[in-house]
Amino acid sequence: MVNNMKSFIVTSIVIIVCFIFIVFKGIGIGEESITSTYDDEQEGLNEQIVINFSHVVAENTPKGLAAQKFSNLVQEKTEGKVKVEVFPNGELYSDSDELQALIRGEVEMIAPSFSNITPYETEWLVLDLPFLFKDDDHVEKVLNGEIGKKLLGEIKNRDVKGLAFWPNGFKQMTSNKGPLIEPVDFRGLRFRIMPSKGLEEQFRMLGARTNVMPFNQVYRNFETRYIDGGENTISNIYSKRFYTVQEYMTLSNHGYLGYAVLINQAFWDSLSKDIQEAIIVAMDETTDWLFEHNVEINEQQLRAIRNGSDIQIHELTEEERKKWIDFFEPMYKEHAIKYGDKWLTEILELSAKTHIGK
Numbered sequence: 001m002v003n004n005m006k007s008f009i010v011t012s013i014v015i016i017v018c019f020i021f022i023v024f025k026g027i028g029i030g031e032e033s034i035t036s037t038y039d040d041e042q043e044g045l046n047e048q049i050v051i052n053f054s055h056v057v058a059e060n061t062p063k064g065l066a067a068q069k070f071s072n073l074v075q076e077k078t079e080g081k082v083k084v085e086v087f088p089n090g091e092l093y094s095d096s097d098e099l100q101a102l103i104r105g106e107v108e109m110i111a112p113s114f115s116n117i118t119p120y121e122t123e124w125l126v127l128d129l130p131f132l133f134k135d136d137d138h139v140e141k142v143l144n145g146e147i148g149k150k151l152l153g154e155i156k157n158r159d160v161k162g163l164a165f166w167p168n169g170f171k172q173m174t175s176n177k178g179p180l181i182e183p184v185d186f187r188g189l190r191f192r193i194m195p196s197k198g199l200e201e202q203f204r205m206l207g208a209r210t211n212v213m214p215f216n217q218v219y220r221n222f223e224t225r226y227i228d229g230g231e232n233t234i235s236n237i238y239s240k241r242f243y244t245v246q247e248y249m250t251l252s253n254h255g256y257l258g259y260a261v262l263i264n265q266a267f268w269d270s271l272s273k274d275i276q277e278a279i280i281v282a283m284d285e286t287t288d289w290l291f292e293h294n295v296e297i298n299e300q301q302l303r304a305i306r307n308g309s310d311i312q313i314h315e316l317t318e319e320e321r322k323k324w325i326d327f328f329e330p331m332y333k334e335h336a337i338k339y340g341d342k343w344l345t346e347i348l349e350l351s352a353k354t355h356i357g358k
């Protein structure tokens with residue numbers, strides 16, 4: 001009886017062990033299958049560093065093209081160890097929430113307009129002064145030179161690192177109420193602006209009202225005529241088809257739209273020195289490329305607007321331009337009183353040096 005019982009238990013254990021072995025082998029939970037999930041490709045994927053780069057404009061704009069070029073260069077220079085995923089058109093974040101997303105580390109890189117950063121870096125308001133930049137050459141010397149480096153290096157927010165300034169172009173005034181030739185033409189109109197005290201002041205002086213509004217809401221508000229006008233670069237007017245919902249455009253070149261390319265500081269600190277170096281080289285190459293091509297991109301798109309739309313275009317004459325410049329002169333003194341004249345003096349001196357003999 002006892003012997004029968006023993007042999008029953010032994011037989012049962014053998015059967016159960018065999019059953020477990022067969023079942024686990026059958027569904028692949030064995031030593032062999034564990035090693036096979038860690039194949040080369042998987043290890044490679046696990047090691048790849050991904051930089052999510054969010055921006056709010058179209059792919060065929062200076063910023064959109066530069067972001068893609070930067071992505072390609074990073075891929076090449078890190079031999080695929082770093083992948084930059086570009087999210088254009090505000091797919092991830094709008095310009096009103098992208099900086100906070102960067103600070104929280106929800107996205108690794110953004111390139112907001114410097115006007116969007118002025119609520120945090122009030123000294124950057126100097127860059128929004130009308131007619132501050134004499135021409136594209138002056139813009140490049142400021143933003144891609146020592147002044148630009150110092151401005152980026154002095155960003156107060158410790159969660160954010162400035163990598164570069166990128167250019168887009170000079171801004172042009174548009175409206176659906178009438179041509180904007182003289183400062184008096186702005187009186188009583190409502191303009192969309194980016195969140196900058198400098199831009200608010202510019203339109204206040206003109207006797208216009210303003211609404212701060214994210215970029216991706218501008219088209220709809222032009223279309224419904226909730227706002228009468230705006231100031232945008234040609235590439236933004238072209239790529240977002242603002243020329244279909246605005247009737248008048250003045251080539252005023254009165255202000256500049258440029259970007260601060262920012263990366264999350266904690267993410268940056270987590271990268272090895274080699275990777276940081278490769279990213280800096282890719283960024284410098286991209287920035288130089290963009291400064292070589294941004295004017296041409298805007299010019300090409302102006303030709304496309306001229307040829308393919310009914311918007312009425314007026315180019316300020318020298319005399320009209322002089323009137324606008326004189327009109328905005330008091331803003332310079334006011335700016336110096338409120339925010340100091342350190343950057344203003346440096347920028348204007350650079351213009352004087354740059355244009356000596358011209």
Ligand code: SIN
Pocket residue numbers: 056057095112113168194214215231232236257
């Ligand atoms: C951009 O170019 O990033 C948007 C500019 C704007 O909000 O007007």
